[in-house]
Amino acid sequence: MPFVIPSLRTVLFRLHWALGLTAGFVLALMGLTGALMSYEEAVTAFANRDRLVVIAGDRQALPPSILAARVSAQAGFPVNVLTLSDDPAASVHVRFARHPATRARPPAVYADPYDGAVLGPVRLEGAFTTVRDLHRWLLIPGGSRGWGRTITGACVLALLVFLGTGLYLRWPKVHRWRIWLKPSLSRPGRARWWSLHAVAGTWLMPVYLVMALTGLTWSYPSFKDGATWLLVGERDAAKPMRAAGGKAAPEAPADASGPSAVDRAWAAFRAGEGRAAGTAILTLPDADAKAIRIRWLPKGIDRLSARNEARYDAATGALLAAGRAADEPLGQRLMDNILEVHRGRFFGNLFALLFCLAALALPGFAATGLTLYVLRRRAAARRQPEAVSATLRAAKP
Structure with a gap:
């Protein structure tokens, strides 16, 4: 049987579903964890609402050095960062220095700015730390220097491939806004799932492009250096x-x-x-x-x-x-706030919500893609006996 060179469309289609069956599930996990972290500050503030306030009265706030010394004496760790507010009824958020040997950071606490009394640890901090490590390197030992970072970085590259191949595969012969932007949910079977998968991907493509490009700055230092050079210029000119x-x-x-x-x-x-x-x-x-x-x-x-x-x-x-x-110029602001760009907050609260919903949609793309794969395999299995029967009938004299 002669070897038939597959068409470009066939190659890209197989690449698309092959990555979907591998990197797609990692991206789904990264989407869920990313959505959880989108509103980390708001969730943490709600969980610690009783520790965010103090009674000011006529008391005078302590100087930072004395406040840090009192908190350090109670916690047993040297203080590294104080987050202070102009609100007299607000407590102080205290972060401690990392251990010089293990590089581990003790849990942060809230403190009274007037007497230095520790009000308690920051609730949910450990939970969000776990979610963050799961998002960045899948909790694989080695952290940022282990295989987890390599895997997630490769999956971010796969997201870019998804965007490119998906756009090519759904490029219509006739261009109408309904074809591009409106899903055909009334169509039966596989066509309905394909329409939902393709149209949702079209709507969210700009968001995923921003997520992927900013995510690569953590996975590949050379990419970050290139992005810095492109947006900011020479290193010596950064952060004027x-x-x-x-x-x-x-x-x-x-x-x-x-x-x-x-x-x-x-x-x-x-x-x-x-x-x-x-x-x-x-x-x-x-x-x-x-x-x-x-x-x-x-x-x-x-x-x-x-x-x-x-x-x-x-x-x-x-x-x-x-x-x-x-x-600062826009390029400098983008690089200084790359995390805020990554989760959409750089562009405002509405975009932050959109980025959160887009992250939540990643498991949906994995589910619809898997559904399309299964339905396609079933259809191929049904066609195979019919093709064999037709061949046998054609072979009879």
Whole structure:
């Protein structure tokens, strides 16, 4: 029997369903976990609503260094990050430094900003950490350096192949908006499932393209470097920040200490750059740090893509440089907030909901694709005896 070279359409069709039977199920799992993480902040806030508030009264908030010391004394771990609010009734979110040997981070806690009392751990933090690890590397040992990251990265590449082959396979001979955008649910059997699968994929193709391209920045560092070069330019030009009056920070006094420098930096921030801050994330410097980093959001804004940043000298607390998100070019903002782009929040709440629904739809594509595969195999099995019978009848004299 002569070898018949399959057509391009046949090759792409087989590639599409072969990836669907393998990478499709991993993508379905990544879609479910991604949808769970889409509203992690809102779910966590609801679960910890009793620990998010404190009674302010006429009390004065502690300086950051004293607050960190009191929390550290109770928890037994050095404090790394304090998330502070301008709301006098809001508690402080506290993150601890990673263990130097294991690189594990102790569970975060909420604390009273007025006396440093620990109000309790952050509920659901461990659950979302597990969901995140499942999403990124399938909980396979080795974490970001193991096979899990390789598998999920390959599946993200497969998603791009799905988009390309799916678009080619459904390209109609006659172009009408109904053919492209409206599913034919009244059609019987396999045609109905194919229409639903193809039309939904067309609607969500731009979302999946953004998800895939941003997801590759975590899977392949070289891809991230290329995206950074394309959107930002040279590395040295990244994250431009406005220097404080163009002058270098003054020399540290002989008796300057880390904690007092943190408090001076915080006081300078609240009196200067942070006057309009609603939420501020203060990263405490370690022994080798040269700068104290404060990222902040303006009052009434909760979009992480709107974060501004100020840096202060770790020895003196003097302002070194400051930068605002609104002053950065779009490419820089995209790369600085790649996670927010990945889950749609960079574009606003409506797009965040759309991205969440698109992630939830990935198991649906796996299910409809599997249904189409099974129905096709059954149809082929029914046709085979009929073809054999026809051949035998044709062979009779």
